[in-house]
Amino acid sequence: MGFVAVEPGESWRIEPTGQPLQGELQVPGDRSITHRALIIGSMALGHVHLKGALECADTVGTRRVLAHLGVTFTTDSEGWLVISRHEKHFTAPMVELDCGRSASTLRLMAGLLAGQRFKATLTGDDELLSRPVQQLLLPLTRMGATVDCLGPGGRPPVRIKGQPLYPLEWEIPADLPEQKSVLLLAALSAVGASRISEPQPTRDHTERMLRHMGIGMRRDNGTLVLKGEQLVQAKRVKLPRDLSSAAPFIVAASLLPDSDLVLPQVGTNPTRVGLLRTLNRIGGRAERIRNWQLGTEPVSDLRIRDAPRLSAFSAAPNLAPSLIDEFALLALIATQAQGTSRLKGGARLRNTPRTGWN
DSSP, X not given: OOOOOOOTTOOOOOOOOOOOOEEEOOOOBOHHHHHHHHHHHHTSSEEEEEESOOOSHHHHHHHHHHHTXXXXXXXXXTSOEEEEXXXXXXXXXXXXXXXXXXXXHHHHHHHHHTTSSSEEEEEOOHHHHTSOOHHHHHHHHHTTOEEEEEETTTEEEEEEEOXXXXXXXXXXOTTOTTHHHHXXXXXXXXXXXXXXXXXXXXXXXXXHHHHHTTOOEEEETTEEEEESSOOOOOOEEEOOBOHHHHHHHHHHHHHSTTOEEEEEEEEOOTTTOHHXXXXXXXXXXXXXXXXXXXXXXXXXXXXXXXXXXXXOOEEOGGGGGGTGGGHHHHHHHHHHSBSOOEEOSOGGGGGOOTTOOO
């Protein structure tokens, strides 16, 4: 059974034929990394070139917000997306900044806007406006920004009056891992070094992208130390394909007899590979047939073959951050495994909208 590429905006129809999955499938670019590449790339003066960026409603929303701040986007003759900003500072927006349904856009842009010298309001669709964000953005006020949640109960729209920021010492709450990226972007505008601690390792796409774009930071016993007022460098960035988008095909190929599926250039960041680790631990056959790096992100060509017998498993809570997007698929695997499986650490999904973990 072969595969064809699906253009953005098209849909897939999957028929339950029971046939094996065989051949090669190129999944879309990584959404989380695309958001960060767009926003951090826009902080550089000059031209930043992106290859493999995901085109979807969420990332187009991020581009729309940045365009209102004076950033331009073009495509060159080789198909690279070119991000350009020629003024030293972002320009004050003339309209509210519509993030659509993308929680990632709102969070990351709040971190960027906190250190600017103008007012801006971040808004979105009804789903985004229903999500409380006051606690998430609280540290920005400790750094000196004025942040007002205009919706009931600390919900968006969010009005931000940027200020010269102070460095911050802050421990990320275990139930708010997204706060780390917000603070790292804000810390770039602070005068001095910020220290951001996390109780357990969380996704590190923001740190990796910042390092690739020339920002120095260090990790000191679980604490990230970042000195403000560093300049983001204009570079070329190739993005990996999205492991979360590959996950349904990984699971299907594992469960359908005689499957042999290759997924090229998939991001295998250690904070995202909980599904692959779990599969291989219980008898799955998920092989990394080639490994390399795109910038600072690890990627692999994956080969997935059917697993004749899967064992029951217990997914501990500390594994949840590395597979939270795949929790439902893990439950599906459990229905086909021999014995009783136990999944722990998924309580966060009760309050996570379809915009995703990160």
